[in-house]
Amino acid sequence: MPDRREIDIEVMRYNPETDSEPYIQSFRVPFDEDTSVLMGLQYIKDHLDGSLTFRWSCRMAVCGSCGKMVNGVPKLSCKAFLRDYYPGKLRIEPLEHFPIVRDLAVDQTDFLEKLEAVKPWIIRKDEKPLSEGTYLQTPEEVSSYLQFSSCINCLLCYSACPQYGLDNSFTGPAALSLLHRYNADSRDEGKSERMPLVNSEEGVWGCTLVGYCSEVCPKQVDPAAAVNRGKVNSTMDYFLRFLTPRGGVDS
Amino acid sequence: MKPMKRSNEPIFWSLFGAGGVVASLVAPALVFITGLALPLGLLGPDALSYERMLALVSSLPGALFLFVVISLLLWHTMHRINHSLHDIGIKAGLGGKVIFYGLALVGTMAAAYFLFATPL
Structure with a gap:
């Protein structure tokens, strides 16, 4: 039987051209045992809000592109899994100590x-x-x-x-x-x-x-x-x- | 890139490191002897008597031992406090160095004076 649970993902949004300061937007995302935090963000971008901006590339902890703050802890979002945060929710923010370019993408x-x-x-x-x-x-x-x-x-x-x-x-x-x-x-x-x-x-x-x-x-x-x-x-x-x-x- | 200025931190870090060895290896034994073994009567009433302590500080090895324990533990502690202030966001800067390392220096000189300058 397919495992389709849903989890709340709160994402920090910031568009420096229109927003005076960052704000939090909440999404409800389906997931199963294999869904990474990165895949959760990709679900949001593909199905809920195409304007969400974040970096990623390899999906397997090799490229180092997809770092985010997940509930206040720096994580590779491809190496963190939604199942580990259920039944709680996630708060995903850009990496701390760097200026934000847009949403979850920071200036390196x-x-x-x-x-x-x-x-x-x-x-x-x-x-x-x-x-x-x-x-x-x-x-x-x-x-x-x-x-x-x-x-x-x-x-x-x-x-x-x-x-x-x-x-x-x-x-x-x-x-x-x-x-x-x-x-x-x-x-x-x-x-x-x-x-x-x-x-x-x-x-x-x-x-x-x-x-x-x-x-x-x-x-x-x-x-x-x-x-x-x-x-x-x-x-x-x-x-x-x-x-x-x-x-x-x-x- | 602008030219880098050499930090004088190696001096204090070396003293901190040496003090760390004393703090981890010697200090627990001293705490045990003076804080537990003596009050619990494991050593006998005269173990740290005035005469014995006087003999300890009057011998060169004993005085050297106490000097090392007192001064290095002071340098270790003051370095840690100075850096912990930085960790919690207090920028003590040069003033912090002067105060904390100054205290360690005063303690070191006082220990040297009382242990070595008075006749053995």
């Missing part, structure tokens, strides 16, 4: 600038030619950065981070995790280019280790651990620069 510009600033790519002093083959790593060298490479830039950690909410000059969990991912990679030689950012107040020192970022991460990245390793690196760099000409940074 601030994060994208931060992401670029951490230089999230492998930096080599001399690129060796392809004829010399690939860069080899031991399993241990891979494991030192692997979990941090799982970040999908979904911004849930930025919505979770109270420090970013208080002062968005803080570089934030995902960008600092990716910074650490490249600093910890044995193939990378760009640590000295990234350390000034790590060492600054806007870098790892803006964090007070609340740890909510790691709790909400849908890919088990543990940004709090990456930031804390950054604090250890920055502390070494701070004191060792008096002992070695190039500080604690590899030359």
